[in-house]
Amino acid sequence: MMSKEEREEKRIAKLAEKEEKRNLKIYEKYMEQALKEAKKAYDINEVPIGCVIVQDDKIIARGYNRRNTDKSVLAHAEIAAISEACKKTGDWRLEDCTLYVTLEPCQMCAGAIVQARIPKVVVGAMNPKAGCAGSIINILNMQQFNHQCEVETGIMKEKCTEMMTKFFEELREQKNQIM
């Protein structure tokens, strides 16, 4: 027979598991929406990266990569979404928001997230060559800055990676046809 302490431990472990499953479901629900944004980038021949920002269980801002289309370095998915979220909330601080993005942020976007004091970031695929949420460096979680984010990575990473891979494969094919 289990002791009282053992029963209590088991109960807490089950609750934690339940909580984790519930969180994962929420993460996937919003990452699905970030993927929809990435698809918009894909459709205009841009590297397919998408982002949504959630506040009180509602999407308040969306963004997708339009760097070549807009001819602006600031047209990354995250910057577009952060810009819209500031407009919506009327505040440069996004302290009660969660940001979802299909690819690990670059140094600029990670910097913007910290500057906006976003407390939580959910990432799809990692970007080993340039990512700044753990790959090259983790700007989102440096003790030296006045803000650190909680980071969840690898949410729906297969779907996020798949769209990227498809994009770059097609780009290579196009290039081969031209040359």
Add this chain to the structure above:
Amino acid sequence: MMSKEEREEKRIAKLAEKEEKRNLKIYEKYMEQALKEAKKAYDINEVPIGCVIVQDDKIIARGYNRRNTDKSVLAHAEIAAISEACKKTGDWRLEDCTLYVTLEPCQMCAGAIVQARIPKVVVGAMNPKAGCAGSIINILNMQQFNHQCEVETGIMKEKCTEMMTKFFEELREQKNQIM
């Protein structure tokens, strides 16, 4: 009497000194303009930070801090100037530009500079608590990224610091009067 080698060495040292003086004069000329931008921020009660971007010895973009006024995290001086420079040049790459800023850039602005592949950044005062061009970290010059900037610091740092100090002193006074 000096040998031929010694004379040659002396000649080269003099040329280098001349070049340095000429560069310093250019740096100061444009930092003066960045300070003018910082003054615009000061005049609307914002932390006085200003920026200009120079291409072919011409200022193509200007920006100053408007974070509280615009209620946007993206309203930093450097981001405003980079955004304008992209519009002016019709390119997200600012590969032949020099960026002048009165205060060491934060992680977001340093990230934007690297993303825009700006080759040279001239900084006024350093920001020991949050700067990302050498103080906390040097995002402008990380070998792991695909772009590194040349960085010149301390140009007219007294004037740049003076405006900041004045701003924060007056802010404290205002607070004391209210409380």
